Amino acid sequence: xKEVEQNSGPLSVPEGAIAxxxxxxxxxxxxxxxxxxxxxxxxxxxxxxxxxxxxxxxGRFTAQLNKASQYVSLxxxxxxxxxxxxxxxxxxxxxxxxxxxxGKGTHLIIQP
Amino acid sequence: GAVVSQHPSWVICKSGTSVKIxxxxxxxxxxxxxxxxQFPKQxxxxxxxxxxxxxxxxxxxxxxxxxxxxxxxxxxxxxxxxSAHPEDSSFYICSACLGQGPTDTQYFGPGxxxxxx
Numbered sequence: 001x002k003e004v005e006q007n008s009g010p011l012s013v014p015e016g017a018i019a020x021x022x023x024x025x026x027x028x029x030x031x032x033x034x035x036x037x038x039x040x041x042x043x044x045x046x047x048x049x050x051x052x053x054x055x056x057x058x059g060r061f062t063a064q065l066n067k068a069s070q071y072v073s074l075x076x077x078x079x080x081x082x083x084x085x086x087x088x089x090x091x092x093x094x095x096x097x098x099x100x101x102x103g104k105g106t107h108l109i110i111q112p
Numbered sequence: 113g114a115v116v117s118q119h120p121s122w123v124i125c126k127s128g129t130s131v132k133i134x135x136x137x138x139x140x141x142x143x144x145x146x147x148x149x150q151f152p153k154q155x156x157x158x159x160x161x162x163x164x165x166x167x168x169x170x171x172x173x174x175x176x177x178x179x180x181x182x183x184x185x186x187x188x189x190x191x192x193x194x195s196a197h198p199e200d201s202s203f204y205i206c207s208a209c210l211g212q213g214p215t216d217t218q219y220f221g222p223g224x225x226x227x228x229x
Contacts, residue, residue: 034217043205043223044156088155099146099158099171099207100218 002027004091006103014111019076021106023089026070032092033065033072034100037085044088047074079110115139116208118221125196126229133191133224135206141186142208146218147179150203162189196228 003026013019025033032051036044050056050063050072062075076083086107090100115138125131135145143164148156160181161169168181180192189208193200203225207218 036220041225043220045220046217049217099148099161100156101158102148102155104155 002030002091002093002101004089004101004103006087006089006106008104009107010109011106012109012111013079015079015081017079019079019083019108019110021074021076021087021089021108023072023074023103024070025072025089025091025101027091027093027101028067028070030070030091030093033063034090034092035061035063035074036088036090036102037083038088038105039085047087076108081110081112084108084110114208114210114217114219116206116219116221118206118224120224121222122225122227124227124229127197128195131193131196131226133193133204133206133226135189135191135208135221137187137208137219140208140210142189142210143186144209145183145189146207146209147181147189147191148205148207150205150223156205159191193226196226198228201226201228 005024034049035047038044048058048063050065056063060077064073086105088105089103117136119134145162147159150156158171159174162181162183164183164186170176183189203223205223207220209218210216
């Protein structure tokens with residue numbers, strides 16, 4: 001059973017601060033890790049993906065992956081109120097074109 | 113690029129009727145499409161993997177006779193909820209994948225909100 005765990009929150013962060021979102025996964029063979037943002041009533045939109053250990057930066061977002069600890073995180077710098085959403089961690093375990101296993105998401109609130 | 117559309121965006125139907133949801137990749141060909149379901153305050157749950165020209169692969173616990181999937185072309189997959197009941201009310205989201213590698217991104221459609229009365 002593939003599991004992806006996230007703290008459901010809500011996580012409240014002041015505007016301009018760094019928001020840190022965490023995710024752990026159970027399948028050690030997982031190959032790729034995705035962060036999606038989902039606004040209420042909308043479908044997920046991709047923020048970024050990572051598949052190598054270490055950090056990957058894209059604008060205000062940094063994804064961090066530690067496969068030994070089976071841990072992936074997303075940092076959002078200079079948080080804006082528009083970043084308030086639910087952030088979904090998704091894991092791809094390979095073996096062909098399998099679907100993603102999603103965590104339940106972390107509800108992030110950026111306080112103006 | 114990589115736009116995925118769904119139709120309809122919302123549907124309300126009576127219990128016992130069937131509902132068809134279309135998923136289209138607008139600017140790319142998708143060998144594989146995925147169907148997810150999301151209940152309120154829950155995460156996305158993969159229902160099935162749809163491959164062009166072959167039968168869909170269903171996740172454990174998903175009834176293949178109730179959720180009929182057809183992937184007739186490289187740009188269109190359909191999900192038909194047969195004999196819908198109130199417990200089938202949910203947000204149905206499809207995604208399309210450009211390739212089959214571990215870093216190939218899934219692009220999500222806008223979702224279809226189904227309400228069964």
